[in-house]
Every structure is written in C-alpha cells, then in structure tokens.
Amino acid sequence: MDKLSVRLQPGVYRGQAEVSLAAQGSGPVTVTLQWFLGETQGAYSVPDGTDTVVVQAGSLASVVQAHTFSRGHGCYGGVRVTTKPAASNGSASTSELLARCQIQEPQEVPR
Incomplete structure (x- = not known):
C-alpha cells in the first residue's frame, strides 16, 4: 500500500469523505473510516x-x-x-466546520 489521503466535504449534519489510495499488489484492502466530532478543528474527541x-x-x-x-x-x-494492509504514510485525517454551526449574516430587507 503506497499512499492514502482523505478530503471531507461538510454539510449541515452530514459529511462526505473522499478517500484516495494507491494500492499495490493483489488481494483486498480494507479501508476503515472513523468519524469524530469536536469543538475545535483537528480535535477528534x-x-x-x-x-x-x-x-x-x-x-x-x-x-x-x-x-x-x-x-x-x-x-x-x-x-x-486507516487501511489494512497499512499505507506507507500510516493514516490520513481531516476535520471541517459543519454548516449547522456557521454564523449567518443578517440580510437586509429590500425597500
């Protein structure tokens, strides 16, 4: 297993992870995605x-x-x-602000 990367597209309550991997050899590769929530970016608490x-x-x-x-x-x-067998770079992770927590600016009412 060569390299592993992940990108996360956040929504209001959902996230979509796109995992890219270069798998050498033959046989199956098991990809495990562990989902987390946190109060700050990068806090997988x-x-x-x-x-x-x-x-x-x-x-x-x-x-x-x-x-x-x-x-x-x-x-x-x-x-x-993470993958099994393990990728050469170990694991990949990312976190993003969910849309449910983004502050909306009030919109002016047209006159």
Missing part, C-alpha cells in the same frame, strides 16, 4: 461511528463514504482513515 469498505488492490482507488453526524457534540466533523 467524540467518536461518532465507523465504516469499513473493501477495495481490490493493484490500482489507484477512490472511495466515497457519507456519514450523518450526531447532534450536540461539537461543530467540527472529522474523519480518520
């Missing part, structure tokens, strides 16, 4: 679920996985990705 996906080794692969975050446990959604 509240576990919020796990998803597992199996892909075939031997090529570049992309995995897209959606997750609905729990309510009331932080404004940052995060995901940590």
Whole structure:
C-alpha cells in the first residue's frame, strides 16, 4: 500500500469523505473510516461511528463514504482513515466546520 489521503466535504449534519489510495499488489484492502466530532478543528474527541469498505488492490482507488453526524457534540466533523494492509504514510485525517454551526449574516430587507 503506497499512499492514502482523505478530503471531507461538510454539510449541515452530514459529511462526505473522499478517500484516495494507491494500492499495490493483489488481494483486498480494507479501508476503515472513523468519524469524530469536536469543538475545535483537528480535535477528534467524540467518536461518532465507523465504516469499513473493501477495495481490490493493484490500482489507484477512490472511495466515497457519507456519514450523518450526531447532534450536540461539537461543530467540527472529522474523519480518520486507516487501511489494512497499512499505507506507507500510516493514516490520513481531516476535520471541517459543519454548516449547522456557521454564523449567518443578517440580510437586509429590500425597500
């Protein structure tokens, strides 16, 4: 397993992780996505679920996985990705501000 990366697109209560991996060799690669919530970016303090996906080794692969975050446990959604066999760079992780916590500016009423 060569390299692993992840990108997270946050929504109001959902996040969608796009995992890219370069899998050498043959046989299956197990991709584990651990979801977290936190009060600050990069704080993976509240576990919020796990998803597992199996892909075939031997090529570049992309995995897209959606997750609905729990309510009331932080404004940052995060995901940590690991593989078995392990990637050369270990794991990949990211966290983003969820839209439910973004402050909306009041809009002027047209006259």
